[in-house]
Amino acid sequence: MKAYFRPDSVAIIGASADTTKLGGMLLKNMIDAGFKGKLYAINPKGGEIQGIKAYTSVKEIGAPIDLAVIAVKNLQAIEAMEELGAAGIKYASILSAGFKEEGPKGAELEVKLLEEAKKYGVRIVGPNCFGNMNVAHGMNFTFTHILPPAGNISIISQSGALGSSILEWTKLNQFGIANFMTFGNKSDVNEADVIGDLVEDPNTKVIGMYCEGISDGEKLVKAFEAVKNKKPIVVFKSGKTEAGSAAASSHTGSLAGSDAVNDVIFNKFNLHRAKDLDEMFDALSVFSTCSPMKKNGIAIITNAGGLGVTSADAAFEAPFIEAAKLAPETNEAIKKAVPTIAGLVNPIDVRGDAKAEYFKGAIQAVIKDPSVGGLVIMGSPLDTADLESIAKIIVEMRDDIPVPTTCCFPGGDKCERANRILREGKVPCYPTPDRAVRALSILRKFTLRSQEAHDPMKVPSVSGKAATQQIIANAKAEGRKALTEAEGKKIFAAYGMPTPGEATVKSADEAVRECNRIGYPVVMKILSPDIAHKTDVGGVVVGVKTADDAKAAFEKIMSNCQKAKPNARLDGVSIQQMVFGQEVILSMIRDVQFGPVVSFGLGGIYVEIMAEISQAHVPFSEQQLDKMITSTKAYKLLAGARGLPVADIDAVKDTIRRIALVASENPELFELEINPVIVGKKGEGCWAVDALCTLK
Secondary structure, three states: OHHHHOOOEEEEEOOOOOOOOHHHHHHHHHHHHOOOOEEEEEOOOOOEEOOEEEEOOHHHHOOOOOEEEEOOOHHHHHHHHHHHHHHOOOEEEEOOOOOHHHOHHHHHHHHHHHHHHHHOOOEEEOOOOOEEEEOOOOEEEEOOOOOOOEEEEEEEEOOHHHHHHHHHHHHHOOOOEEEEEEOOOOOOOOHHHHHHHHHHOOOOOEEEEEEOOOOOHHHHHHHHHHHOOOOOEEEEEOOOOHHHHHHHHHHHOOOOOOHHHHHHHHHHOOOEEOOOHHHHHHHHHHHHHOOOOOOOEEEEEEOOHHHHHHHHHHHHHOOOOEEOOOOHHHHHHHHHHOOOOOEOOOOEEOOOOOOHHHHHHHHHHHOOOOOOOEEEEEOOOOOOOOHHHHHHHHHHHHHHOOOOEEEEOOOOHHHHHHHHHHHHOOOOEOOOHHHHHHHHHHHHHHHHHHOOOOOEOOOOOOOOHHHHHHHHHHHHHOOOOEEOHHHHHHHHHHOOOOOOOEEEEOOHHHHHHHHHHHOOOEEEEEEOOOOOOOHHHOOEEEEEOOHHHHHHHHHHHHHHHHHHOOOOOOOEEEEEEOOOOEEEEEEEEEEOOOEEEEEEEEOOOHHHHHOOEEEEEOOOEHHHHHHHHHOOHHHHHHOOHHHOOOEOHHHHHHHHHHHHHHHHHOOOEEEEEEEEEEEOEOOOOEEEOOOEEEEO
């Protein structure tokens, strides 16, 4: 992918002398950026364009060309693929619009474009993209003439308009760009193709990624796995809501996908997901300017008590940092440096009339404290405060401060003058105390998670693939997309998941006989491939204790289901031994983009009431399995909250591993749910009481 970031030669197809036209604008932007390679203008008329010799075709050039930038109409863009192939050009960026973003006819043209590109061995970015930029290389074939300084932030964006906003932000705040790339409709090249190049790029310190839809989830997962923890990646993924998904589809013709699963994937690979643009900017700035944060504690220095209280609140709420407890020696050093000190307890209040030297002394004292891993410096624009001098002191000390440092001088013109000094000095500054503190929490999270161990999942030494495939084949032969509960439990048994004693009956007398054999109490449930939620139709009776109860329950279940679902196929009634313990839910769903995701949470009636589950993407590590369980309220109950007996958590983990194995070995299974799983006391095991399985 070097051709897209650092090409030695670029041909602009559709180059024009008219800079109001796309081809003219791109050529001018490349010239103005000072492109360091060979630049060719392509126009059927030939001649000279903007001081550059123009060629009628790329075939006329007669020299190797790394990248073709296409700025002609959609049909011409398709025709250009043959010329590129003939000229040996393997990479193209297509800024032309008029493809799938404009509806079905455009989508047909995009398919044709991709077919032609593949025929001639051309990789394409776009169409309908905004272009690329590499400031240090003098490359800018985008719609904008805005050229930020060269720096260490690389941006990849599906949206050109939002990408241009990021460029504006970097230029305003003096954060330099290493690489900038947009994908548009992502018909071919996407994030997964380039993320590895950016991570290996020596000029890139942090990567920012904006995406609306993910076109190849499995490929992206492999790319994230290959670069995990090497460099921070900040993701702003839109399309979180149903309305957002619809907007994403109409904008670039992509699907937003399942947002909860996006979170699972980003967490798995230690990517920071920004909730909005402000958070994306905050994260990019702290990663761009700061070294890793090695300790949780932060020191806060301020000239205003109110700012101190606000930042202390923010530190208390931040998930990965805390206000450091300063050592007595640190307090003594602060007293000597700041004779008029107003408050020694962190946050440190140096008073509103504090001189810049007092800030310097307080900084020198706290950075030596063994509990301090980060520093937040804040200033209020009081008449007695010389914020510009304070900012200059901070910039002068920047290289001597061994811990990540953020600043916050909130206010108007006076604060902005100080902030400008900080930005020019590459010190990250934020408009509010909360954001200055949050930035350090984001930084600390990446450092912490980069150090986490990830032992591969302990794969159970069992495979029920043959038995499962036979069950699936039978269901498909009957035209079914849902398995019966009995079929689901056969799959569980094949993979070594324990189920209670049970039987299937087709008459009331048979129900009595089997209940007597299994032993009371029992649960009785309808068996039907057409009824997924049995309780909703009166298809479940719990706590059957006698033969008379068994007979009555059978008749009641059959009657209820016949009335509620007259067209449903009723295969009989399932009888199950009642087991006792905590109820949890375990499930697997095969995400359309990323594949199987396993879920865990409170089971039974609490699934919808509490609406709390945790998820892990398959395959997961043993540590990710532990985190999935321990992060929930269900775990607190299993661990013995409020005097409850400690449950068999190890048995739950074992069952989750087996569910993951089922999902890995049987790609035809779309959904698998056990609700509830009854978890006995420690050492007793757990039981899959129900089974809901559907096929793709």
